[in-house]
Amino acid sequence: MxxxxxxxxxxxxxxxxxxxxxxxxxxxxxxxxxxxxxxxxxxxxxxxxxxxxxxxxxxxxxxxxxxxxxxxxxxxxxxxxxxxxxxxxxxxxxxxxxxxxxxxxxxxxxxxxxxxxxxxxxxxxxxxxxxxxAQSHGWKIYADFLLSAGHTRIAIAAQSSIYWESGTRILRDYFAARGGAVIELDASALSPTAICDDLVDNDATALLLLVGTPDLAGSIVKSIRRDQRLASVMVGAPAGQPEFADWAEILGDDVAAIPFLRYLPSxxxxxxxxxxxxxxxxxxxxxxxxxxxxxxxxxxxxxxxxxxxxxxxxxxxxxxxxxxxxxxxxxxxxxxxxxxxxxxTWPPIQVVDRDPAEPDCFRVLYTS
Missing domain, CATH: 3.40.50.2300 (Response regulator)
Incomplete structure (x- = not known):
């Protein structure tokens, strides 16, 4: 069978x-x-x-x-x-x-x-x-945003890394070609108070945080926001750190009004x-x-x-x-x-910040 x-x-x-x-x-x-x-x-x-x-x-x-x-x-x-x-x-x-x-x-x-x-x-x-x-593309758009807002003399507080050094070079060259200036500060070596003093001494109207550590950024931002000499100084973070909740948790209300790059359409x-x-x-x-x-x-x-x-x-x-x-x-x-x-070439790019009136919401400040 x-x-x-x-x-x-x-x-x-x-x-x-x-x-x-x-x-x-x-x-x-x-x-x-x-x-x-x-x-x-x-x-x-x-x-x-x-x-x-x-x-x-x-x-x-x-x-x-x-x-x-x-x-x-x-x-x-x-x-x-x-x-x-x-x-x-x-x-x-x-x-x-x-x-x-x-x-x-x-x-x-x-x-x-x-x-x-x-x-x-x-x-x-x-x-x-x-x-x-590419960083060179996005960060030049961020520089255009700064220049359009009247910031021709900016400071950078940066930690040491290839990424932050590249960003600093892009901004330095872009501003120099347009008659602006970039003042470079070592975020790892200078205290928040010393950074505030340097901003005053150099007549900078904006400080960019090229740092990846929320605690370090928080201490710098809080010092600037509480220094009456720097009431008109803008704080920015082109790499996009303020979008994430860990920065918002550490900075609290101070996370608002820090412009950053975001790769989304209108x-x-x-x-x-x-x-x-x-x-x-x-x-x-x-x-x-x-x-x-x-x-x-x-x-x-x-x-x-x-x-x-x-x-x-x-x-x-x-x-x-x-x-x-x-x-x-x-x-x-x-x-x-x-x-x-x-x-x-290329994704859509925006410069946005968290709305001071409603920090959970984002305001679009500039588009590419």
Whole structure:
């Protein structure tokens, strides 16, 4: 007699792995990492709910960089070994640089979501692309905002890092070319009182905080706001720190009226509104632009995987063909002078601050 017929469970469909880098523990900026991850995860769920990519689900393999470059390099190597189709994410520019350079050396696609440092790679690369605007682009828009408001003589209180040094150089050169001046102060060496005295001595009308530590920023801001000599001095933070709740918690009411860069349009598209509503259910506070960057990153990669399959070389050759509707506009990549990889040119940029009358709300002060 023939053997009995048995029914077997169908083989599970293997997932397409996407590696994700984000700062999720200190000293990384945890809230930025949480927002980035929330956007990535929401987009992955939506892609999978719509049938995945070619019938295969996407699986996000997350690694915490904790703002540590060496940890990021190890994560890139591990994820490459796991066979991920591509990498996304990262918020800290210094970390994104080492991750991008290692990914380039390994021939691994990396769509950088949030880091802005111009020189992510040292050599031209087909493997790397970025959604966030270059620092030189965004910070010049911030400088235009300052100049339009009459601030031609500004001071910078900066900590030591490649990112802050790059920002200082961009502002110094931009102001010098327009007859302005930038006074550089060492935020790690000078006391808040000494910084206040230097602002008075140099007749600065604005102070920019190029610091990543909320406690340090809080002490400087509080000292300036309580110094009658500096009643008309504007305090700014171009890197966007005041958007996040940890700064608001430490600075209290003093977090208001500190202009910063935000990469959002004046009004969200219908897709952006829907994503914002969904993200509000995932986050303890309103989603920042970083969450939208995470969502858009997966949207772009899913489109590329559907169009070109899993062959890395083929995908790497298709950045110029991308035209995808994201939460903040149509995303397309090009080669930009001075940038060695594929760049979205450009995401929308605003200068905003927290409204002194209602610190949980943001005012748009300037748009690109």
């Amino acid at each position: 023939p053997p009995p017929v048995t029914s077997a469970e169908p083989a599970s469909i293997p997932a397409i792995l996407i590696g994700a880098l984000a700062p999720l523990t200190p000293p990384g900026w945890v809230q930025a990492g949480q927002h980035l991850l929330a956007g990535l995860e929401l987009a992955v769920r939506e892609v999978n709910d719509a049938g995945g990519v070619g019938g295969r689900p996407i699986e996000l393999v997350v690694r915490d960089t904790a703002a540590d470059p060496q940890r990021a390099v190890a994560a890139v190597e591990e994820l490459a070994g796991l066979g991920v189709a591509a990498l996304v994410g990262e918020y800290h520019s210094v970390v994104a640089c080492v991750a991008a350079r290692r990914a380039d050396a390994l021939g691994l696609l990396f769509l950088c979501s949030s880091a802005v440092l111009d020189a992510l790679t040292e050599q031209p690369s087909e493997w790397i692309a970025r959604l966030a605007p 009004s969200l598209s219908s897709l952006g509104v829907r994503v914002e509503t969904a993200l509000r259910k995932e986050l303890p506070e309103a989603p920042s632009f970083v969450a939208f960057e995470g969502y858009d990153s997966i949207t772009v990669l899913a489109h590329m995987l559907r169009s070109h399959g899993l062959d890395r070389v083929r995908i790497a050759g298709s950045w110029s063909l991308v035209s995808v509707e994201g939460t903040r506009g149509t995303i397309q990549f090009s080669r930009t002078p001075g940038i060695n990889f594929w760049q979205w």
